[in-house]
Amino acid sequence: MRPVASLVTALSAASVVAAAPPLPVPGPAPPKDVNPFQGKTHFVDPAWTAKLDQTYAAFKQQGDKVNAERVRKIQKSMSTFVWVSRMSELSNIDNAIKAARQARLRTGKKQIVGLVLYNLPDRDCSAGESAGELKSSEKGLERYKKEFLKPYAEKVAAAPDLDFAIVLEPDSLGNLVTNMGIEFCAQAAPVYREGIANAIASLQFPHVHLYMDAAHGGWLGWNDNLPLAAKEFATVVSLSNNITAFGAKGPGPKKTNKIRGFATNVSNYNPFNALVRENYTEWSNSWDESHYASSLAPFLEAEGLPAHFIVDQGRVHLPGARKEWGEWCNVAPAGFGPAPTTTTNNTVVDSLVWIKPGGESDGQCGFPGAPRAGAWHDEYVQMLVQNADPSVYA
Incomplete structure (x- = not known):
């Protein structure tokens, strides 16, 4: 862990001489480094919880009252x-805003809504299970900016009564750190950088907190990859400073765009605090996601980037489920991970969160009979319920 530095100014005067110059007038206090999740309710998405009705019905049909009740607690x-993830899904933002406002009126608690922005041209260049709708060879970057980013930004800008935590383009920059030997990734690199830089520039609102995707400890957490990852992230943030936000005419004044930090383990299965250290992590200092955040933090700070993290714990593998870190598709056995919380025992981690909605398949791989990526897989979600971290039902 890395303690937050503080500056204490002590003024003492043993004696005062008439001719002494006056003390300087204090300037404004520096802005506080505020965790955007602190003191807010993590938004519960009714569109996802409704899908769990199928899981509840399955347990009831099996006569499993214990797990049926657990499903109800999860839904609540x-x-x-x-x-x-597609232009047709931009309405998901409208639905989330409406539901979050209703939750705030019902509970009296301020909401922070988690969103994922995921539609780069030539997406998923190294795997292909989650290839997107846009291709750079078909004016994909231009469409991404005008038809996806612009309405995305307009929708969140119009809801300043809510806070948003937005994860930018999972897996993209990780591929640029380690997979440039793949021709498709090498070709996609400038598109990825420009696309994400435009997203950063377009989402500079006080109520929006941006987290760039930083893959996970098994991918970028190796000692050789840590400085390369930090440099890649810094390159994209710097590039965003040269981009004019939507609606502005001309380059405008020089600006410095801000991100809050980085998201790790998105759609993956690594534990935040591993109870058992797996054999395949032997040579890595980033053997769970808490150690990865702590390992990456100093390299980010050296590049002038904020070392703040959110960590996806929506699904966590059970010990022994994988033979190697490279297994990423519908890993089993697994369970829902720790409930979202800002109590992390790691000063660089803002919050544990559930970014990947459990029950949505990673693709037709891993678990037998798994459907296409994004499709609901109720047999799998039943397993997640049965193996869930106890904090989920507390």
């Missing part, structure tokens, strides 16, 4: 992020 209180 577990927060997940809302994914916007």
